Amino acid sequence: MHRPPSAEAEVAAELADVRPEFASRYAAELPGARAAVLTRLWRALAHEPLPWVAAREPGREGLTLRLLDGRRLHGPHADPYATTAYVTAVRLDETTYDDPARLLTALSVPHGTSFAAELGHSVASLALARAGQDAHPKEWPGRDWEWEQRVVDGHPFHPNCRSRPGFSVAEQFAYGPEHRPVVTLGRVPVRADECLVTGEWPQDLRDGGRLLIPVHPWQAEHVLKRPHDDGIAAHPLMSLRTLALPGGPHVKTALSARLTSSVRDISVYSIGLSATLSDFAQTLAARMDGLLHITRTLGAATAHSPDLAAVLRESPQEYAGPGERVVPVAALATTELPGSPAWLAEFTRLALTVGLRLLELGVALEAHGQNLLVVLSASGSPVRLVYRDLADIRVSPARLARHGIPVPELTGRIVTDDEPTLRRKLFGSLVAGSLAGTAGSGAALRGALEAVVRDLPGTTDLAALCAEPLPTKALTLMRLSPGTPGDQWAELPNPLVGDGP
Template structure:
């Protein structure tokens, strides 16, 4: 029986017809893309609580995993905070694998077949992204979307860093931010009386008694199955479904595709809560002595459908002063600044100061490299933080009350929790094991940055938990292999501070 073509072969075939000039660069990029995805997968195999990994036997420079079926899987010693690809192959039962999709297939674990297909798409799409990238200019970008489009490799730790199932090569080139396109958003007219609106919907997106709701062209073609007579040009940001409009604001659109891990629809509940969340966040930001800005949600609208909804919010660039730049944390690596240990420690101190202060007050940010931005001075010093997208924060009512902060009406019940473990996991998993780890780029660099950063911080119970316990991180691979489970699942990573702080 003939085997179906791999994702890599499918992309190569499409690319030869669409962009034959990119075909050789795509082929050359494939080995590095496989290694990048395999490195992320090896991190998961080494550290996540996967039920079919029954033992882990570290050596001086290698790691051996004992599987439930008796086979052994071996590879290099795993650095849970490394962002550079360092795994070129692993050996399963004595057979070498350099392809993450083939490895996952060979493991023969529950739900592994579907995940293997996603890994194949991830490696192929990553190679496509790398094939089309341009050299990074030494000059810092002028526009906010230019910073976003510098991020080529996607999520620094998720094996599905570039998985885009359902997107053809033509659609990836037309919509992927790393390909630097202009996207023509459709404008769907809906009678205002049929829409749920939160905040203020702008006049420029109205047509008499109808609201014009921006829709991503992929969504219009594949989900809504309709054409749009009116369009609006926009620049895609790193989340792909969020775009910068010519007039300045950013618009988040519904996208019923599984990117990385999640289907990117906008729930009706999140539209309803957007104004209340935005006002609440402004109140909290005022408690940080000017160290944090939260982008305001300007308006949100939906005709009671998660498949057609949009959220308008400020561009983070509005919080830049003269000579300053607002840079997504995920794009910091393109500045060269994290190459300085002193700079990374200074950034870590700023981020931890803000994050821990809000956590003490009762709010845990989802401060990963896409949501968190840093305001840089003209010389590159980290001055302040900007946070965007409040949909996945966690709020502790008891902590809020302790600090005299009223819990506003209208917040979604799913974000409310007094469980300290849940609050700490949300912040530490996204900020420390996410943003700071990815900025540092290795366990050794993260240890050095944190060791310096925590010295002058107030010794709160939250800081003690950060310094003395394993670091929580989302078990991203376990979650993809557990389709019947809802909610986040967690891994515990070695804490570089455990031996550094008394």
């Protein structure tokens, strides 16, 4: 029976055609990329509520998963907060696997075939991303997109950390931030009366009675397939579909491709709420004693289609003072800063102070390493935070009212008074996401949390953070449950409880 070529082989063949000078470097990076993705997958297998895992049995030599069909899967002890690739192979009964895609295929679980293909793409794209890297200069970047483009490995815990199905090798080099290209955005003209616009849409993106909506070139070629003008040179940020205009705002474009977990379009719902949320966010930031800035949404427009929409946001660099740098939290791991327990504790104190205070007021941020940025002083100390992208926060009208804060006119999924939902949103993104990804291990995370939680103002949310399992999105379960809408969750061992990870 003929077996189709793997994603690794497909990328190698394309690379030989378009960038042959990278072929040997790509091949050399493949084992490390497999281990990186396998480590993320093993975390999911060890901790997510997967219905075909009957039991998890820790032992002296590692962890054994007993599957419902009687098979056993054995690997090392799973640190749910580790960001280094420590899983190089696992054993399914008597067969050893070092390739995450082949492992998932062998598991033969429902909906596993498509997810296995995504894992193959993740490995191949990660190896390609690493192959294009040179050593970081000792001097820190001076421009915002240069910080963003240092995040080569993508999501620190998602097995699909670098999955880009639908992107050719040439397109990955042309559009992937880790390859540091300049991307020319298109502009699609749409009659203004056929669009929903919130905020102030700039005059240089208008043509008489038409709006000129910025579009990503991949979207223009593969999805829209309609006339557009070129001419906006921009630098892709770590999300790929959001780009920085030199000296200007950031542009979030629709990109109807599945990257990591989600198709990156822009809903009409989020465009409709963007101006209200932006104004509301400024009133919240004013209550934070200078510890938090929230980037303003300048304007947003949609042709009443998630495939043709754009959002213009302030650059977080607007909030840097003299000698300061604004760094995405995901990029902190590319510096030496997290290696200092004192610095990590200082950053953890700042992040938890801001996150818990906002949660008490009634807003749970989606504070993962892409949305959350830290302002560093000239000496590298964390002094305040910047948050961007309000599309997936949660707002509690009851908590806002309790603190005398006017409730904005919001509807839909963003509004909830459910305390577990609010806490999952913040703790899953900030603690199990940003702080864990920066710490790099359960031991380092535990040390940072222990150093600061006793000094934080006592709230019921802090009590829950200190005593309950840590929530995190069950990213693999979600990819294996295509018929289940919305987020699904896993519970991780709390570093502050018992021995912890």
